[in-house]
Amino acid sequence: MQNISDTIIACSSPLGRGAISLVRISGPNLTFLGQKLEVKNLIDRKAIVKEIQLNKDFKEKCVLTFFKGPNSFTGEDVLEISCHGNPLIVELIIDSFVDLGCRRAGPGEFSLRGFINGKLSYLEAEAIDDLINSENELQLKASARSLSGAFEKKIDNFIGELLKLRIYLESNIDFSDEEIIKDFKGFKMNLNTFAKKFNDFIEDSNASRYLLEGVKVVITGPPNVGKSTLMNILCNKNASIVSEISGTTRDIIQRSAKIGNINFLLHDTAGITNTSEDPIEKEGVFLAQELLTNCDLVIEVVDVFSREYSGDYDKPVIRLENKSDLSNNLNKERINASFLKNTGIEELKLEMLEKLNLPRSLGQNTFSARSRHTKLLKMVKEELSEASNLDSENSLELIAENLRCASNLLGEIKSPYTSDELLGEIFSSFCIGK
Amino acid sequence: MDKFEIIIIGGGHAGVEAAFACARLNKKSCLITNSLSDIGKMSCNPAIGGIGKSHLVKEIDAMGGLMGIAADFAGIHFRVLNASKGAAVRATRSQSDRVLYSNKVKDIINSEHLLTVVNCEVSEVLLSNDEAHGVKLTNGETIHSKKVILTAGTFLNGKLFTGEEEQEGGRIGDKPSKKLADFLLSLDLKSGRLKTGTPPRIAARTVNWAVTKEQPSDFPRPTMSFVTNDRVHPKQMSCYITRTNTRTHEIIMEGIEKSPMFSGKIEGLGPRYCPSIEDKIHRFSDKDSHQIFIEPEGLTSKEIYPNGISTSMPKQIQQRMVNSIQGFEEAVITKYGYAVEYDFFDPRELNHTLETKKIKNLYFAGQINGTTGYEEAAAQGLVAGINASLTIDEKQPWVPKREESYIGVLIDDLVTLGTKEPYRMFTSRAEHRLLLREDNADQRLSPIAKKLGLINDKRWMNFNKKLEDIEKEKERLKNFKLSPYQINKLHKKSKAKRQTGVSAFELLKRPEITYEDLCEILNISPEKSEIALDVTTNQKYSGYIQRQKKEIKKVKKNENALIPEQIDFNQIEGLSNESKQKLSLVKPKTLAHAQRIPGLTPAAISLLLVHIKKKSLQKDNVA
Structure with missing residues (x-):
């Protein structure tokens, strides 16, 4: 387990050559560095130019920007050092600061400190990760919106609205002897309106997940109809071995294809012949079936x-x-294509985008929902639909249970419950220096 | 005087339940009370049970306690609340004859030969090195013991208010325990003030019953205890309902500044859900009428208890207000309503066993911990009594779990959340509500009660017989496959979807199909109602129960993540002072417990985790 009170250092810009690289230092008190660097006073939010002696014969001219805690990204004192964008210089700088008592940061440590010091919510920390890993403009916009807290606010609103619905139920259960409003019909209407609103939101989030993680597509069908060829066409690559022998594709092959602004992760499955006795082919069939249950589109x-x-x-x-x-x-029921003659492909691509049911405003209102979020959101949706189907006043306690669970699940989006989840996943999936 | 193993201070509902538990666990104990006649007295309204509370009573009963039995022997009116709703939230409420109730409690207590009852006043608890070892009485005598359970109710620095009059006392006609209160305050435990109130009592003969609405006892008549039946109930009486009106509200508004609640004389916070009538009118000014339940005080009592108009207004206003109410036009007040303000101790300074964290061998139970209600008090008495006894025998304490009982919810809420207003149980406090039903309290707790030695063999055998009957009934229903003719009939009767090849047991899962319908259509004789209810409910709830069990498993993971006992929360790096204070006060023992502390952010929890992991790593390195 990492120390969380020492001073950490890492290069925060991508490794490689460039005009400028950024080295970031964070610690509870960086005054000692000021002294060692012979800077009299590190002044909050002020950039200074300083030559740093990196070894006997080499000095590097750097720009030092100081952020006094708690008004910094990590909530601690932060010093940012901009130097020439050369990995060797960066290494020398880091080495010299390690000599001064800094420690090389592990993955996600800067964000972890921000989270621990209350500068970032869990959702915001996730959004940073998404922001950095964004591969297109839509992703970038979506994660920026999440980072701005819009997603969290939305979740909070839902929790608040659920609370109102729950209050009606709980007061009808716990104070049934008192005179409280008993308008079950009105309640059901409110519940249905809420569920509808929530489903719209889910569709948006699904769209966000498509943006962030891509759409999982399974290409399936009888052997030797040209599934692999199709994949190659969509990806413009020669990914699978294409031959005329039936059953050539034994393993699942994955390639990504960009259509519109969306990444499609195409999975070419073994032609499903349940009759095959070949163990390898059997395994392929099993994998294909598993893929079918987890994909977004077939x-x-x-x-x-x-x-x-x-x-x-x-x-x-x-x-x-x-x-x-x-x-x-x-065949009127199908898209008619000829892979050989390259016909029907554009029609297919349009249909692929169409099937995703993307909101018109894609990228305008969407958030960077991760599969962790969409999974939980889907569970909330199930709770709500179960509650909506209970159509009797005699089942108040069951509806209440559905709504309680829904509320808890939404809470888990904001912050996971179990300890492993809370500390484990996101911060270690971060790159060093974030 | 003799040496005792356990001393119980107070003879209220917490005290008697604690004493009875100690006696059942073969502990030589001594119950000390200011007034022998007040043992088991119902000082507020003469009712036991109600939503959330009846669940506690059934659980106390399953653990071998006395409250349910006494309520059955004294119950003159029984009703099932939420009867039209699902089994988990159905709740039994009983009106007791005050005299019969208190007498039954005394009978039970007096029949325990290991239990001595002493009529004295305690002035202090004997301490050495922060350990309790007995009590000192106001007459100067001392009594020694290994454990002391304090159940002083509202008697600590109690103050009674009626209008601008103010007197000291814990209950009308009783002196407060000032010396004991002063002693306890010297212990530097966190304390606060709370208040509660009662309505004026009215002479029954002066009520015009004809204009009120009668509410008779339910039939079949429910019971509070698993070991009694309705034959032990005395004669039944009805309750009646009337209402306040705009005239009543005018009278109260005219005199509201004379109410000690509004004049600022009372500082303590009252229960939001059991407000005084002046509070109700002030807060819900848009309502021009409030309901009043006219409850009988007993078979021989000449008084009635008008539930819903608790007040501390001046006597003259009380009189006018009462007379403005329909049916009370000629009513004569026999005792005026009053408010009581009293000290309570912050329950966050208690362990889950109800032993104080600061002073070993000293337990607090009941209203002194900030709760309201007989049932809440009794449940705590039970827990304190059991744990005091178990630790003497050097056995593992009994910490009731949240997923196992309302008692568990009560204790955990108190020691984790503390309280700002008198704490009352509600079903909505229990996240595992669907598992914690009135009717399955015995199934949840009997095995524990048996293991701890709190119930006898006969009771255990009867319980096992019930389990067998439930299994048999399940098997019977599983073996019934409905014929097409029967399916048709069921469809007509309950509009149930036609479904073939399904057993009667499976069909019970459907919300629209009742056990009675099935029995009728299958032409089979129904089982005893408790068996039928259990089988039916478990089927109807089955999907939900499975999910709750999953949730419990998830929580368990964090429940098993122990926080080392010697941890110093102030040493946790990065933690805000507020979080440090909260953790230091509650001293959570598990991660799950820490997560339940209000206001602790996920970030704070993470810091705690990091700290623990780091410490355990350091330890590993040393080892």
Whole structure:
């Protein structure tokens, strides 16, 4: 376990060459560094230029910016050193400060300190991680909005509204002898309105997750209809081995394709033939089934020779027929395509975006919801729909239980309950220096 | 005087339950009271039970306590509240004949040969090195013991208020325990003031019953105890309902500045949910009428208790106010209403065993810990009595868990949250409400009671018989597959969806299908109602119960994360002073307990975690 009261140092800009690199130092009291650097006074929020002796014959001209705690990112004293963007210089600077009593920071330690000192909420800490890992503008905007606290505020609002609904139930249970408003119909209406509002929010969050983590797509269908070819076309890459022998694809192959502004993670599955005795192929079938339960979208590919093939999926599905150039009659239930002739692909891409049901305002109101959040949000949704289905005044205590759980789950989005979760995951997934 | 193992100070509901528990655990104990006749006295309204409270009574009963039995022997009116709602929130409420109740309690207490009752006043607890070892009486005598349980109720620095009159006392007609209060204050325990009140009592013959609404006892008549039946109930009486009106409210508003609550004479905070009538009218000024339950005080009593108009207004205003109410036009007040203000000690200075953290072998139970209500007091008495006894035998204490009982919720709330107003139990305080039903209190607690030696073999056998009957009934219903004809009938009767190939047991899960409907359609004889209720409820709740069990498991993980006993919370780096104070006061023993402390942020919890992990790493390195 890390020490949380010593002085830590790390390079906060990406390693590599550039105009400027930034080294960040945080500790409860950095006055000692001021003395060692022969700066009389480190003044809050003031940048100074200072030459630092890095070894016997080398001095580096740096810009030092001091932030006095608690008004800093970590809540401690923070010193930021801007130097020339050369990894060697950065290393020398860090070395010399380690000699002065600093310790190299571990992953996420700066954020951890910010969290511990009340500068960042758990959600904000997660948002920082997202912000840094953003790969497109939408992600960037979404995580910035989360970081600004908008997501948290939204969750708080829901918790507040739930509380009002719960008060009605609890007072009807605990004070049934008193004269309190007993308007069950009105309550049910409020509950349904709330559930609707919440579902809209979930759709937004799903969209956010698509932005942040990509859309998981499973390409499935009978063997040798061109699933791997399709994947290659979508990715513009020669990812899977394409041959004419049926069952060539044994392992699950994953590639990402960018369509619109969205990252699609395509999974090419083994052609599902349940009859196969080959253990390797069997394993492939098992993996494919697992993928089907965890994906966001299914693309079922058949060809003109296997039109009767049709699977049941509990996910949004796009059905496509390959080799349509070999047949005269079109299949109206499917997108007709020819991978060989490169037809039908644009139609498929549009459909893929369409199926996600993305709000028109994508990137305007969305937050950087992580799968940790969407998982919890989905559980809340289930609680609400169970409560809405209880249509009797005799079940007040069960509705109350659903709403209590819903409220707890929302609370867990703001801050996880168990100790492992609380300390473990997010801060260690951070890079050094954040 | 003789040497005792345990001394119990106070003969109220906490005191008698504590003493009875000690006696059942074979401890030679001594109950000291100011007044022998007041043992088991109901000083507020003559009712036992109610929502959340009846759950406590049933649990006390399952642990072998006396409250439920006394309530059944004295109960002159029984009603099931929330009867139309699910089993978890149904609650039994009883009106007692005050005299019968107190006599039954005395009978039970007096039949315990290991228990001595002494009529004396205690002036201080004998201490050496922060350990209690007996008490000193006001007559100068001392009595020694290994443990002392203090259940002083509202008697510590009690002050009674009626209008501008003010006198000292814990209950009308009784002296307060000033010496003991002064002694306790010298111990430097955190204390505060609370208040409670009672309504005026009215001569029954002066009530015009014809204009009130009658509310008879329920039938079949419920019981409070698992070991009694309705044949022990005395003759039943009805309650009646009337209401205040705008005239009543005018009279009160005219004199409101004379109420000690508003004139600033009373500093203590009263219970929000049991407010005085002047408080209700002041706070809910838009309501022009409030309900009053006219409760009988007993079979032979000539008084009634008008529940809902607790007041400390001047006598003359009380009289006018009462006479303005329908049915009370000619009513004669026999005792005026009053407010009591008293000291209580911050329960956060107690362990879950109810032993004080500062003074070993000293236990606090009842209203002194900031609670209100007989049931809450009795539950604490039980816990203190059991734990004082167990530690003498060097056994593990009994810390009731939140997921196991309302007693667990009560204790944990008190020692974790403390209280600012008199603490009353509600079902909404129990997060595992669906598991903690009145009817399954015996299933939840009998095994514990048996293990600790609190219930006898006969009772244990009867309990096991009940479990067997439940299993048999489940099997019986599992073996019934409904015929298409029966399914049709069920569909007609309860609009249930037609479903084939399902057992009667499975069908019970559906909210619209009742046990009675099933029995009728299957043409089978119903089981005893307690068996039927248990089987039905567990089926109806099954999905929810599974989820609650999952939640409990999750909490358990943090419940098992122990905070080292010797931890110094002030040493935790980065922690705010406020968090340090909160932790130091409550001294949580587990991570889950710390998480329940209000106002401790996730960041503070993380710091605590980091600190513990670091310390344990250091220890590992040394080892």
